Amino acid sequence: MRATARQRQTQPLQIVRLSMARRGRLLRRLWHDAPLSSIGALGVIGFLLLALIGPYLTPYNPTANSLSERNQPPSLAHPFGTDNFGRDILSRIIYGGRNIFALTGSATLIAVGLGLVIGLYVGYLGGWLDQIVMRLADALLALPSLLLTLVLLGALGNSRFTVLVAIVILYVPIVTRVVRSVVLDVKTKAYIEAAEIGGESRFHILFREIMPAVLPTLAVEGALRFSYAIFLVASLGFLGLGVARPEPDWGLMVSEARDWYALSPHILFFPSAAIVVLVVCVNLMADGLRRLLEYSEAD
Amino acid sequence: MESPILAIENLTVAYRLQGVWLDAVREVSLSVNAAQTYGIVGESGSGKSTLVQAVMGYLSANGAVRQGKIHFEGEDWLNAPRRRREQIWGARLSMVPQDPLSALNPALTIGEQIAELVRRHAHLSRRAAHARAVEMLQRVKLPDPEGVARRYPHQISGGQQQRALIAMALASPELRLLVLDEPTTSLDVTTEAAILDLFAELQDSHRAATLFVTHNLGVVARMCQRVAVLYAGEVMEDAPTITLYSMALHPYTRLLLRAVPRIGDPRPLQAIPGRIPSLRQRPSGCVFAPRCAAAIELCHAQKPPLERAVEGHLVRCHRWREIAAGSLRLEEASAELKRREMQQAEIAFFEQLFSGEQNGAQATVMRADHVRVQYGVRGLLGRLLGQKPPFRAVDDVSMRVLRGKTLGLVGESGSGKTTFARSLIGLIAIESGEAHLLDMPLRGRPRQRAKATLKAMQMIFQHPEESLNPYRTIGQTLRRPLMTLSGMSRAEANRAAAELLRAVSLPADYLSRFPSELSGGEKQRVAIARAFAAQPALILCDEPVSSLDVSVQAAILNLLAQLQQQHQVAYLLISHDLAVVSYLADYIAVIYRGQLVERGTAESFFMPPHHPYTEALLASIPLPDPKARMRRIRLTDDQPSNIVPSGCRFHPRCPRYLGDICRTQAPPWQRDRQGGYYRCHIPPDELAALQTEPEG
Numbered sequence: 001m002r003a004t005a006r007q008r009q010t011q012p013l014q015i016v017r018l019s020m021a022r023r024g025r026l027l028r029r030l031w032h033d034a035p036l037s038s039i040g041a042l043g044v045i046g047f048l049l050l051a052l053i054g055p056y057l058t059p060y061n062p063t064a065n066s067l068s069e070r071n072q073p074p075s076l077a078h079p080f081g082t083d084n085f086g087r088d089i090l091s092r093i094i095y096g097g098r099n100i101f102a103l104t105g106s107a108t109l110i111a112v113g114l115g116l117v118i119g120l121y122v123g124y125l126g127g128w129l130d131q132i133v134m135r136l137a138d139a140l141l142a143l144p145s146l147l148l149t150l151v152l153l154g155a156l157g158n159s160r161f162t163v164l165v166a167i168v169i170l171y172v173p174i175v176t177r178v179v180r181s182v183v184l185d186v187k188t189k190a191y192i193e194a195a196e197i198g199g200e201s202r203f204h205i206l207f208r209e210i211m212p213a214v215l216p217t218l219a220v221e222g223a224l225r226f227s228y229a230i231f232l233v234a235s236l237g238f239l240g241l242g243v244a245r246p247e248p249d250w251g252l253m254v255s256e257a258r259d260w261y262a263l264s265p266h267i268l269f270f271p272s273a274a275i276v277v278l279v280v281c282v283n284l285m286a287d288g289l290r291r292l293l294e295y296s297e298a299d
Numbered sequence: 300m301e302s303p304i305l306a307i308e309n310l311t312v313a314y315r316l317q318g319v320w321l322d323a324v325r326e327v328s329l330s331v332n333a334a335q336t337y338g339i340v341g342e343s344g345s346g347k348s349t350l351v352q353a354v355m356g357y358l359s360a361n362g363a364v365r366q367g368k369i370h371f372e373g374e375d376w377l378n379a380p381r382r383r384r385e386q387i388w389g390a391r392l393s394m395v396p397q398d399p400l401s402a403l404n405p406a407l408t409i410g411e412q413i414a415e416l417v418r419r420h421a422h423l424s425r426r427a428a429h430a431r432a433v434e435m436l437q438r439v440k441l442p443d444p445e446g447v448a449r450r451y452p453h454q455i456s457g458g459q460q461q462r463a464l465i466a467m468a469l470a471s472p473e474l475r476l477l478v479l480d481e482p483t484t485s486l487d488v489t490t491e492a493a494i495l496d497l498f499a500e501l502q503d504s505h506r507a508a509t510l511f512v513t514h515n516l517g518v519v520a521r522m523c524q525r526v527a528v529l530y531a532g533e534v535m536e537d538a539p540t541i542t543l544y545s546m547a548l549h550p551y552t553r554l555l556l557r558a559v560p561r562i563g564d565p566r567p568l569q570a571i572p573g574r575i576p577s578l579r580q581r582p583s584g585c586v587f588a589p590r591c592a593a594a595i596e597l598c599h600a601q602k603p604p605l606e607r608a609v610e611g612h613l614v615r616c617h618r619w620r621e622i623a624a625g626s627l628r629l630e631e632a633s634a635e636l637k638r639r640e641m642q643q644a645e646i647a648f649f650e651q652l653f654s655g656e657q658n659g660a661q662a663t664v665m666r667a668d669h670v671r672v673q674y675g676v677r678g679l680l681g682r683l684l685g686q687k688p689p690f691r692a693v694d695d696v697s698m699r700v701l702r703g704k705t706l707g708l709v710g711e712s713g714s715g716k717t718t719f720a721r722s723l724i725g726l727i728a729i730e731s732g733e734a735h736l737l738d739m740p741l742r743g744r745p746r747q748r749a750k751a752t753l754k755a756m757q758m759i760f761q762h763p764e765e766s767l768n769p770y771r772t773i774g775q776t777l778r779r780p781l782m783t784l785s786g787m788s789r790a791e792a793n794r795a796a797a798e799l800l801r802a803v804s805l806p807a808d809y810l811s812r813f814p815s816e817l818s819g820g821e822k823q824r825v826a827i828a829r830a831f832a833a834q835p836a837l838i839l840c841d842e843p844v845s846s847l848d849v850s851v852q853a854a855i856l857n858l859l860a861q862l863q864q865q866h867q868v869a870y871l872l873i874s875h876d877l878a879v880v881s882y883l884a885d886y887i888a889v890i891y892r893g894q895l896v897e898r899g900t901a902e903s904f905f906m907p908p909h910h911p912y913t914e915a916l917l918a919s920i921p922l923p924d925p926k927a928r929m930r931r932i933r934l935t936d937d938q939p940s941n942i943v944p945s946g947c948r949f950h951p952r953c954p955r956y957l958g959d960i961c962r963t964q965a966p967p968w969q970r971d972r973q974g975g976y977y978r979c980h981i982p983p984d985e986l987a988a989l990q991t992e993p994e995g
Contacts, residue, residue: 189765189768190760190761190762190765190766191765191766191767191768191776192768193726193758193760194758194760194766194826194829195768195779196725196726196744196745196746197724197725197726197745197753197756197757197758198753198757198779198780198783198784198829198833199745199748199750199753199754199780199783199784200779200783202746204779208771209768209771212768212770212771213769213770
């Protein structure tokens with residue numbers, strides 16, 4: 001009796017350190033309260049798996065033209081049909097998903113990492129450094145994201161790397177702001193003062209005492225950033241930016257399919273659906289993460 | 300006999316938590332008559348708030364009355380329809396809550412809020428309702444009631460807010476039951492005393508029944524005719540106040556009364572080991588048995604009934620007859636329990652661990668000379684942007700703390716006592732003046748200070764909840780100062796951390812626990828262990844027990860006293876509670892508005908002459924003894940903190956105000972016969988004579 005009561009009280013926010021039983025309990029509760037969030041998370045995992053192992057499953061080369069099989073409707077051989085060059089749409093979506101995960105995933109990770117470090121430092125140190133950094137962040141946030149990306153693409157050249165740089169530049173200030181707000185709250189707590197009195201180094205205070213409190217919020221913010229990044233990359237692809245034809249890219253596929261949608265709507269449907277489903281799944285997952293944190297805090 | 304206003308019969312209230320109903324209040328019966336004040340005393344977790352909510356009909360959505368009845372003026376209150384309740388709420392049943400600021404609507408003026416209530420029930424015109432509101436504000440003795448009525452809640456002080464709420468609660472002429480839920484807990488002692496006076500006075504006029512819920516045994520002794528002691532949701536004892544305080548029959552009541560520090564009583568406090576069982580862990584036998592020194596097997600096996608010991612005196616204990624007859628002496632039983640605990644603690648090993656080092660041999664550990672601290676210092680930019688001018692929280696404070704001794708620093712909220720301690724340890728900058736710790740200057744932020752300086756001074760914070768990092772285990776928390784300040788290796792630190800835990804009477808397996816798994820008292824023990832880890836010469840204790848329950852508070856105070864004896868560490872004990880200070884301190888200093896007004900040894904401190912402010916403080920403390928006759932000295936409400944009075948800072952509130960001299964000249968330090976110092980224009984002999992005079 002005593003032992004179980006103890007377990008229930010175990011420090012909540014460290015999902016990593018939770019017992020399996022408790023983790024299971026939280027997940028079950030999530031499934032019960034918000035089944036859609038769980039489905040979203042499963043969807044993201046599905047897309048990720050598809051991106052990882054999909055290329056080994058599909059027999060078609062995503063860029064191989066086959067003029068004899070142009071604009072085929074979905075069939076057993078081509079579950080999503082073929083486009084106007086006779087390329088297999090499913091393969092193109094799988095490879096495109098791979099590209100999009102690689103690009104937005106790495107960009108989000110870099111942005112979240114940089115934002116975390118900057119947010120921790122400026123939040124904790126405060127003063128004029130904080131003022132300067134946050135005003136700079138305000139200035140960056142004032143620019144429309146698509147416009148900034150276009151300018152960068154013009155200046156640095158139309159490449160995937162430029163898109164990555166653009167996403168990082170766009171999202172670092174947002175993440176910094178979120179991290180900083182948590183730090184401002186945590187740094188007034190007596191345990192941080194106790195660490196200062198205890199002669200702890202700044203590094204220890206920032207990364208061992210304060211950072212754990214930031215991570216939950218950061219996880220939610222990271223998931224949200226990820227979904228926005230996917231959206232941005234798809235928009236750019238639609239404009240033909242950041243990708244080189246004939247590389248498979250969801251946004252580009254949608255854009256190319258516009259001319260054919262009356263004749264063979266599936267060419268437009270499947271890449272559009274891929275974008276929508278993935279973005280919705282990631283958003284649902286972010287919502288689920290947020291709920292999990294609320295549960296564990298409320299416990 | 301008239302019928303009671305409020306009759307609670309066999310009430311059980313439960314909360315549904317994760318699919319299980321857990322009883323928070325169990326089989327409580329009581330009845331309150333007109334013009335009677337009924338006290339409900341309990342520590343946190345005793346179910347007193349739940350009881351209040353059930354009486355008011357405010358239970359949260361997951362709470363429900365599982366059994367029993369509540370009759371309000373003979374009417375079934377539990378099953379009253381919503382419409383009926385709305386007629387009664389605010390008209391015949393009112394409540395004064397604990398936190399005045401959150402109970403008032405910040406968007407409406409005080410006058411509007413009271414008038415709204417009056418209009419709803421009495422159907423008066425706007426103008427008449429406003430007049431009634433002002434009249435009520437006058438009745439609760441707010442100076443300038445017209446002005447207060449026009450102000451918004453944040454524009455008046457905490458004491459005034461509470462008065463306004465009382466005015467609101469009493470606004471209805473038909474009031475039959477007044478529920479007071481810890482109405483003075485968030486207030487300073489001097490304000491509390493004035494509010495309690497007001498209650499006592501108003502009670503005579505409104506004749507309503509009062510249910511007074513509090514954790515403070517002193518307040519109960521002053522206010523109530525009858526008291527029910529609540530523990531873990533059950534009534535342990537229910538008796539007239541005088542009986543309860545003089546011949547309590549339940550072990551819990553007895554221990555609780557002995558756990559309160561009393562001024563001028565040096566006897567060790569009776570700590571109650573353990574903690575209130577959580578809702579999930581309520582024992583099947585007597586709920587108090589796990590913590591009871593006199594528990595026998597029967598107590599664990601079978602729940603004792605609430606028995607009538609004498610007419611009007613109910614007690615829930617299997618052994619009350621032995622206690623009443625005097626054949627069971629609780630003090631002895633618990634002394635035995637304590638001896639067993641001490642052996643487990645293996646204090647010897649702890650001493651051995653730290654015996655090698657001596658932190659300097661001087662008698663004076665810390666010396667502060669003319670320390671001033673300012674808040675909100677503006678830069679050029681801040682000045683241009685129109686930031687508020689800085690506020691001097693500590694103004695010219697000098698003191699010495701001797702090796703192995705405790706200096707108690709007493710003051711109300713906003714007096715600058717905590718700011719002073721924080722400036723010593725570097726959490727806020729000293730504006731001018733000097734402070735030295737063992738001849739090392741105290742200057743700059745902790746980061747800029749030498750390891751030796753950091754090591755020699757540590758701090759225990761007020762809120763145990765906030766003083767431990769929730770993301771780090773107790774072991775991680777305790778190891779850090781051992782490694783950083785004492786230069787131990789990881790393995791050594793691990794061993795020493797386990798010893799530290801043992802020294803504060805916690806089991807070593809707590810090392811791997813997170814703070815959320817500990818109770819408030821246990822967290823504070825860990826915080827104490829952390830402070831001792833660096834073997835400091837001085838520990839700043841900032842209200843170390845103010846957020847703890849009485850029974851836990853006693854244990855922490857005893858622990859602090861015991862550790863001081865073993866390690867010859869000096870304490871600067873900061874507290875608003877004179878009784879707590881008098882229990883631990885060798886020397887006492889009183890701070891008012893950033894300046895010391897009195898200092899002296901603890902023995903002489905409680906004898907006249909006192910500084911008039913100290914005198915008022917002493918007279919304001921509610922004593923846990925219903926027969927105590929208090930000297931009635933009441934202070935007027937404080938002025939806003941940004942106005943610093945000229946001359947003597949206390950003169951606008953001083954009951955012994957002399958005249959112009961107090962307003963224009965800063966008073967000198969005067970020395971009395973016992974060697975204490977105070978800062979007042981009145982010479983010692985004259986002041987002593989004034990203060991020993993019996994009240995006319």
